[in-house]
Structures are given as structure tokens and as C-alpha cells.
Amino acid sequence: MTPTPLPLHGVRVLDFTRVLAGPFCTMLLADLGADVIKIEEPARGDETRQWGPPWAGEGDDALSAYYLCANRNKRSLTLNLKHERAQAIARELAATSQVVIENFKPGGMAAYGLDYEALSALNPALVYCSITGFGQTGPYSERPGYDFVIQAMSGLMSITGPVEGEPSKVGVAVTDVLAGLFAATSILAALRLAEQTGHGQRLDVSLLDASLASLVNVASNALVSGTAPARYGNAHPNIVPYQTFRANDGDFALAVGNDRQFAALCRLLDHPEWAEDERFATNPARVRYRDELIASLQAIFVTRPAMAWVDALLALGIPCGPVNDVTAILRDPHVMARGLVQQVALANGSSAELVGHPVKFSQTPPQVRTPPPLHGADTEKVLSALLNLDQDEIAQLRTEGVI
Numbered sequence: 001m002t003p004t005p006l007p008l009h010g011v012r013v014l015d016f017t018r019v020l021a022g023p024f025c026t027m028l029l030a031d032l033g034a035d036v037i038k039i040e041e042p043a044r045g046d047e048t049r050q051w052g053p054p055w056a057g058e059g060d061d062a063l064s065a066y067y068l069c070a071n072r073n074k075r076s077l078t079l080n081l082k083h084e085r086a087q088a089i090a091r092e093l094a095a096t097s098q099v100v101i102e103n104f105k106p107g108g109m110a111a112y113g114l115d116y117e118a119l120s121a122l123n124p125a126l127v128y129c130s131i132t133g134f135g136q137t138g139p140y141s142e143r144p145g146y147d148f149v150i151q152a153m154s155g156l157m158s159i160t161g162p163v164e165g166e167p168s169k170v171g172v173a174v175t176d177v178l179a180g181l182f183a184a185t186s187i188l189a190a191l192r193l194a195e196q197t198g199h200g201q202r203l204d205v206s207l208l209d210a211s212l213a214s215l216v217n218v219a220s221n222a223l224v225s226g227t228a229p230a231r232y233g234n235a236h237p238n239i240v241p242y243q244t245f246r247a248n249d250g251d252f253a254l255a256v257g258n259d260r261q262f263a264a265l266c267r268l269l270d271h272p273e274w275a276e277d278e279r280f281a282t283n284p285a286r287v288r289y290r291d292e293l294i295a296s297l298q299a300i301f302v303t304r305p306a307m308a309w310v311d312a313l314l315a316l317g318i319p320c321g322p323v324n325d326v327t328a329i330l331r332d333p334h335v336m337a338r339g340l341v342q343q344v345a346l347a348n349g350s351s352a353e354l355v356g357h358p359v360k361f362s363q364t365p366p367q368v369r370t371p372p373p374l375h376g377a378d379t380e381k382v383l384s385a386l387l388n389l390d391q392d393e394i395a396q397l398r399t400e401g402v403i
Contacts, residue, residue: 006033006364011191014093015039015074016102016109018046020147020173021207022131023070024180026101029187030073031357031366034099037382038071038373039090042078042403045375046071061348061374068354072344072368075378078403081112085402090114092387095122098194099187101129105144106136116202126200127190129183135206145207147173154211155229159218163233179210235294240286241265244323245298247306254309255319259283264316269300330355346371379403 011034015026023038023046030036040046052064079086091114094100100119102109109115109130116128130136133145151157151169161168183205194200212219218229221237229237234253236242241262244251256262259282263275274280274296279289286293301309306322313320324332330341342356357366383389383403397403 004364006366007361008032008034011035011099012037012093012097013099013101014090014097016100016104016114017131018103019048019176020070021176021179021183021205022101022103023048024177025129025131025183025187026074027070027072028180028184028357029099031368033364033366036074037093037097037378038074038076039081040076040078040375042080042376042401045076045078049375056352057346057348057350059348061346063346063348063352063372063374068352068372071372072354073370074373075382076373076376077379077382078376080401080403081114083400083402085397085400087112087114089383089387089402091119091122093382094119094126096386097123097126098191099127099129101131101183101187103131106130106132106141120200120202124200125194125198127187127194127203128200129187129190129203129205131179131183131205131207133207135209136204140208147176147207150175150207150211154208155215155219156211159215159229159231161231161233163231163235165233167231174214175207175211178214179205179207182210182213235290238287239283240290241294241297243294245301245309247301247304247309249305251323252301252306252310253321253323254313257319261316261318262286265313265318268312268316268318269297271296342368344368344371347374347377376403 008029011029013026013029013034013036015022015036015038017023017026018040026036026038038046044050046067048067048070049064051066052062054065055062056065056068057063079090081087081090090112094114102114110118119128120126132141133150134140134143148169151174152167154175156175157167157169160170183203186203186205190201190203217238221229234244239257242255242257244253256265259275262280263272266272266274278285280286280293310320310322329335335341340356340358341353343351344354345351354368356368359366380394383394383397389397394403
């Protein structure tokens with residue numbers, strides 16, 4: 001029986017991105033079946049290849065864990081875009097591709113004749129996605145954009161961290177990841193329209209825009225109230241109790257989402273009268289009197305182990321969970337049952353574990369089909385298969401420093 005093709009089978013993506021936001025986006029597309037050709041400069045390639053330790057494998061073929069996280073299911077083609085012949089090759093590939101994605105500074109691709117205007121003239125149905133820190137327009141468009149800076153500027157750091165501490169970044173490059181997600185969904189929408197009309201378009205994705213859009217209720221609170229949101233640490237600005245608490249052996253997270261759950265919590269703690277107290281009976285009241293309520297709850301929670309509370313709370317249908325470290329959750333039985341951690345054989349003969357695609361498809365499940373490619377590993381195959389270059393021509397390109 002012939003297996004069902006993956007959803008993006010037949011879609012070719014030329015990936016001129018590096019580091020995280022762009023590679024994360026194109027990895028998602030590759031997981032869904034797209035043929036992603038990762039264009040890298042010949043000397044060192046994507047700089048994340050050197051962002052170790054830790055490393056998977058040994059010697060010249062060792063791959064950084066950072067690079068591994070965003071580059072599976074792709075092919076690597078080296079092109080020196082400063083060379084006119086390399087630019088011509090890129091244009092030839094773009095003419096038969098459905099998507100081009102890049103994260104150069106505004107105007108960077110135009111310097112190589114690879115901007116949207118140039119490529120769409122060759123391929124009117126092309127979907128062309130640009131990811132930058134601040135977008136293609138506006139007074140900050142020329143600034144370099146890195147996740148840490150965007151977290152600071154977007155207001156995300158101002159609402160993250162201890163109440164009495166300093167503003168803090170999220171522990172992962174979240175604005176890169178969010179921009180990559182926005183880019184991937186937008187590319188899919190633009191592809192659908194291009195298939196219907198024969199006309200592609202340019203997508204302008206900004207890390208700052210993605211970060212602001214992801215502030216959701218916090219941004220809405222600021223717009224409605226006209227005041228800057230406060231920092232609540234692990235607490236919630238609009239729901240109480242909804243935060244971490246200390247047990248006698250560690251922390252756990254408690255998320256009481258409605259008054260029914262709060263009443264059940266009060267019964268568990270042998271204080272049913274709290275559910276009738278006008279200070280705590282409703283969520284708006286609990287938000288107003290949060291300090292009194294949290295102090296009372298904390299005094300009780302510290303008397304028992306965290307998992308004892310988690311088990312008792314879950315038995316009542318109250319959302320809660322332990323505060324895991326990353327190693328613990330990667331080995332959690334639920335995560336293992338979901339198959340999220342996958343073993344992959346690397347090109348260098350060693351093996352490594354990767355976090356796989358998070359969405360389960362009933363008919364066409366995404367897979368780790370190929371490991372993250374070694375630098376330039378697919379250069380000859382791509383040039384011969386897609387551009388019909390023979391071995392002598394490819395050797396000449398290598399001699400001239402084109403690839």
C-alpha cells in the first residue's frame with residue numbers, strides 16, 4: 001500500500017535563514033513534507049553549528065545541540081552569494097520553488113539580486129517571507145534584532161521575573177520561536193492563495209510585532225486600563241490563586257480557574273468558610289484581596305510534600321502540577337507515551353535524541369525523516385538533480401569558490 005504523502009509534499013522551500021526564527025519556521029514546514037533546501041555560506045554555514053557545547057557526535061562531524069534543535073528534515077546547499085554565479089544559481093532554484101524565506105537585514109537580499117521584486121518577476125506565484133527584528137518599514141527597521149533585545153523592548157521582560165526583582169527574560173528565545181510560528185502559518189495561508197490564483201506575495205515578519213501580538217491579555221489590559229501592567233512573578237494579574245506555592249520539599253503550580261474549583265480547594269484545606277467569605281467568594285474579590293488569601297494558602301501548603309498536594313488537588317479536578325526541570329519533563333512518562341522525544345541517527349554515524357513535531361496528525365503524521373544535515377552535504381545532489389549540472393561543472397564551481 002502506497003503511503004499517503006505528507007501535506008506539503010511537492011512544496012520546495014529555499015531557506016536563506018540562520019540561527020533560530022527562520023530555521024525553526026522552515027523545520028516545521030519540512031516536518032510537514034516540504035523539501036527545504038538550506039542555503040549556507042561555504043566557509044562555516046549557519047553560525048549555530050558552532051554554538052556548543054554540548055555536541056552530538058565527534059570530530060569534524062560534531063553537531064551542536066543548538067543546531068540540532070531547528071534543522072532536521074532539510075538539505076544543505078552551500079552558495080557564496082557574493083559570487084555572481086552563486087546568485088544566478090539561487091535565482092534558478094527560486095524560479096521552480098514555491099517559497100523563499102530569508103532573515104537578512106532589510107535590503108540585504110536586494111544586494112544579491114534576490115529580493116522579492118527580482119524573484120517574483122521570475123516566479124509570480126512565489127511566496128517570499130522576510131524575518132527581521134523590526135520589519136521592513138518603520139524607524140527601527142535598520143536595527144539589528146536579537147531575541148534578548150526584543151524581549152526587553154517589547155515589554156515582555158517588564159512583566160517577567162520576581163515582583164521585587166529586576167525585569168527578566170524568558171529562559172528560551174521565545175520571540176524567535178513565536179516569529180517562526182507566525183511565519184509558518186502565514187506561509188501556509190499565502191501558499192493556499194497562490195495555488196488558487198497563481199499570485200504569490202511578500203510576507204514581512206518582525207520579531208517585535210510577533211512579541212507584541214503574543215502579549216495577548218496583558219497588552220489588552222494595558223490598552224483598556226491605560227496603565228503599564230505590573231510584574232506578578234509566577235502569579236496571574238487577573239486570576240487568584242493562580243501561581244506557584246512552596247511545599248515542604250519543593251514547589252508546585254496551582255491554577256484555580258473558577259469559583260467552583262476554589263470552593264473545592266477550600267474544602268480540601270478544611271476551610272470551607274473561605275468560599276463564602278466576601279473577600280474570597282468570587283475571583284474579582286480574590287484578585288483584590290490576593291495578599292491575604294495567598295498568605296493563608298501558603299501557610300498550609302508548606303506543611304506537606306508537593307506531590308501530595310498535586311495528587312489531592314488533581315483528585316478534585318483542580319489544575320496543578322509539579323515544577324519540573326527540563327530533564328525531568330523530557331523523561332516524564334506522559335511525554336514518553338506521546339512520542340515527543342525521538343531517537344535519530346545522525347549523518348556522522350552517531351545518534352541523538354530530538355524533540356519531535358508536537359502536533360499529532362491522524363493520517364499524515366510528521367516524522368523525523370532525516371537528521372539535521374552536515375554543512376553542504378547535499379550541494380552536489382541538489383545542483384545535479386535540480387539544475388542538471390554534471391560533476392565537472394560542480395567541480396569547477398567549487399574551484400571558483402561559488403559553492
